[in-house]
Amino acid sequence: MSKNNEKIFVTKPILPNKERLQKYIDSIYDSNWLTNFGPLHELLRKRLSSYLNIDNITLTANGTLAVIVAYKILNVKKAITTPFTFVATISSMLWEGIDLVFADIDKETFCIDVNQVEYLLKKDNTIDTVVAVNVFGNACDIEGLYFLKEKYGIKLIFDSSHCFNVYYDNKNILSYGDASTISFHATKLFHTIEGGGIAFENPEYHEKAERCINFGLEERYKITEIGINAKMNEFEAAMGLALLEEIDLILEQRKKAWEYYYFKLKGVVEFQKRNNKSTNNYSYFPILLSSEEVLLNVLSALGKYNIFPRKYFYPPLHTLPYIKEQHKPIELNNATDISSRILCLPLYPGIDPAVQDIIIDVIKKEEENA
Incomplete structure (x- = not known):
């Protein structure tokens, strides 16, 4: 690579x-x-x-x-x-x-x-x-x-x-x-x-x-x-x-890139559970890594290849400085946990499969070493 x-x-x-x-x-x-x-x-x-x-x-x-x-x-x-x-x-x-x-x-x-x-x-x-x-x-x-x-x-x-x-x-x-x-x-x-x-x-x-x-x-x-x-x-x-006028081609290309990730990362990371009554427009490819440490290792390793996935959504909004205690009357443990381990991978029409392979290989390596 x-x-x-x-x-x-x-x-x-x-x-x-x-x-x-x-x-x-x-x-x-x-x-x-x-x-x-x-x-x-x-x-x-x-x-x-x-x-x-x-x-x-x-x-x-x-x-x-x-x-x-x-x-x-x-x-x-x-x-x-x-x-x-x-x-x-x-x-x-x-x-x-x-x-x-x-x-x-x-x-x-x-x-x-x-x-x-x-x-x-x-x-x-x-x-x-x-x-x-x-x-x-x-x-x-x-x-x-x-x-x-x-x-x-x-x-x-x-x-x-x-x-x-x-x-x-x-x-x-x-x-x-x-x-x-x-x-x-x-x-x-x-x-x-x-x-x-x-x-x-x-x-x-x-x-x-x-x-x-x-x-x-x-x-x-x-x-x-x-x-x-x-x-x-x-x-x-x-x-x-x-x-x-070009939207159908855009959607087709996004689907192709989304499925490339999906079939190569299935069983390696967790995916968002999709509503079975909802169609997929392939707008994002979020993955859930096994820990925040693994996530940070993936970001560091991919940065060496000039590849920058996004922690999205991060930070969880209840942690923002202008949010008051009255805004969070209950524990928000799931949001806190998911925000710390989620990564959205690069996804757009025309993304090079060779770039996707680099991303996939790094994720697999870091999860194996975890």
């Missing part, structure tokens, strides 16, 4: 064919319409709704704004969520003045533990919302969460940032919950450079959200509510439209 000249990270942004992108850029120059719900924004919204088999989607400038707007539209005051997610899920809550409490995760699926969610709901009747994360594109216990939604009269939001083209029980996963948000960040398998989206169960909320992301404007001179600027611009939409 020799050292790579190129640095290999956990993902590599996908760029579409230049000519394909250029035709959309040219249309921006022709229209001179750069933002404020331009023609490309509207075209992307319609094409995404069609491709994803959902009724509608509100497009935003980024995925963090998508969750902020969802919280605002649904009037979230206090929520249960998971410490095993990207920080934006909770920083956006605290930014909006939303109180939160953490429930631990299931040690096999890495998604929020429904039993702990109910325990917290029983203890605290001021909780009005559960924000569950479909981690690495793996569906939560959706039936269990819907049962709690009906039993306790709570709102249900899914952070589906990793879930482009994931289906649960033959429906797009964005169809579930009072709202489901998605990220179109450049690191995702489909992106708009920056960008995000929200699917609401109630179609009227899309109209409210469009006002919310445009300063509260209903008409040119009519402001009906408090709003911010969270609109997706035309250049972001152009990138999305160009990539959407």
Whole structure:
């Protein structure tokens, strides 16, 4: 094994064919319409709704704004969520003045533990919302969460940032919950450079959200509510439209790379247990090593080859300095343990199998020496 000249990270942004992108850029120059719900924004919204088999989607400038707007539209005051997610899920809550409490995760699926969610709901009747994360594109216990939604009269939001083209029980996963948000960040398998989206169960909320992301404007001179600027611009939409034309090939190539890891590491490391009603979009390849020491040894060994997998998600969010004791009323042992041993391996279209072999060999060696 020799050292790579190129640095290999956990993902590599996908760029579409230049000519394909250029035709959309040219249309921006022709229209001179750069933002404020331009023609490309509207075209992307319609094409995404069609491709994803959902009724509608509100497009935003980024995925963090998508969750902020969802919280605002649904009037979230206090929520249960998971410490095993990207920080934006909770920083956006605290930014909006939303109180939160953490429930631990299931040690096999890495998604929020429904039993702990109910325990917290029983203890605290001021909780009005559960924000569950479909981690690495793996569906939560959706039936269990819907049962709690009906039993306790709570709102249900899914952070589906990793879930482009994931289906649960033959429906797009964005169809579930009072709202489901998605990220179109450049690191995702489909992106708009920056960008995000929200699917609401109630179609009227899309109209409210469009006002919310445009300063509260209903008409040119009519402001009906408090709003911010969270609109997706035309250049972001152009990138999305160009990539959407290539998405089937992107998904096929990701599947090939994902399966290469899977069959060569099966029996060597632990894998996330996938929900058997959920499809796989091959967005990430997380592995669970036998100990944090092995993980650190793997990182050190791969760094010598300029290969940099990611401890993701790490650190667990309940350990952040601005999290207070009131936010963590129960033990979060699974999240703490999983965060210390999880590694997401480099995965993107065009990854060289020779690079994957280096990664696989190092992991096998370090686990054998453990």
